[in-house]
Amino acid sequence: MTGPLAVFTDLDDLDPTPGVTKLTEAGFDVRIADSASPDAIARAASDAVALLVGYARIDADLLDRLPNLRILATCSAGYDMVDAEAARARGLWVCNLPDAATEEVAVHALAAALALVRGFPQADAAVRRGGWTADLPRLPRRADELTLGLVGMGRIATRLAELAAPIFGRVAAYDPLSPEHGPATVQRTDMDTLLACSDVLSLHAPLNNATRNLIGRAELDRMPAGSFLVNVARGGLIDHAALLDSLDTGKLAGAALDVLPTEPPDQDDPLRTHPGLLLSPHIAFLSDASRRAYVERPAENVIAWHRTGRPLTPVVTPATEGGTL
Secondary structure (H helix, E strand, O other), rough: OOOOOOEEOOOOOOOHHHHHHHHOOOEEEEEEEEOOOHHHHHHHHHOOOOEEOOOOOHHHHHHHOOOOOEEEEEEEOOOOOHHHHHHHHHHEEEEEOOOHHHHHHHHHHHHHHHHHHOOOOHHHHHHOOOOHHOOOOOOOOHHHOOEEEEEEOOOHHHHHHHHHHHOOOOEEEEEEOOOOOOOOOOOEHHHHHHHOOOOOOEEEOOOOOOOOOOOOHHHHHHOOOEEEEEEEHHHHHHHHHHHHHHHHOOOOEEEEOOOOOOOOOOOOOOOOOOOOEEEEOOOOOOOOHHHHHHHHHHHHOOOOOOOHOOOOOOEEEEOOOOOOO
8 A cells, every 4th residue: 555645856965864764654655756847746656645845836826737736845944936816716825944054054144244245256367367456346345344134034034133243333134024023133124224324235035926026227326436235145135237237337346146037047147147246056054964854854844744734834724724634
């Protein structure tokens, strides 16, 4: 007798073995689609009750091809790859990983911000092409004279604020969903004021209809001349054409992007080669510890749902809650 089927979709650089082991020990059969293709997922998961999702787009059309599905567990804090309303309407749970890599992402954001402030990318490029101090395009900034602005004040931004408070002169934040949450050292303000005062602006908002292109031409124009932008959240938060224009005019002195609108970017994408950009390949979450958590924790969500009727960290509750299998 076989158990209920759980399927991992796209895995990128993750090793599913720890998650597979947990699911198997809990009585599941496990299959690896290892693809973001809707057809490949539909073939692998046509009879699955659980889908463990990387970055594959799970829309209404794909959900209609998975009639036995009961739960979607994302291998990330973000869940914008899932059509949440379509899942809810079909009686499905959606759960995420709210804190599997809080430390990693916060540290990555801080490292990126300081690399921009201190001019590491330009200094590295100058030395590699045979230059030295006189070849730097601008002087590095002194961090304790600068304001770090945070858009969003969830777990990652809160940890970043704790790390950054002793380094930056001021930490300010805007988050309409949690106006009182965060360390006492963070000054809460509105979005317009935050843009105007942030020498470094770090994005920590989820991607949804309200936040898509949250930082566009108008928002970049409000920022101080020579300021910096950091994004470790989702590529869709930024209008990248406006970002490139802002870098070209010198309004922004630089930006650090761990997330892009297309991943990986096309070979001719100007984001790949712009000298004002510090890029990393969507690795802010990645460490030896988080790599294991990103496959174990989704499995634990699925197992908890199987045993109790409810996952550990739901973000979408079905229109009509179902019980266990």
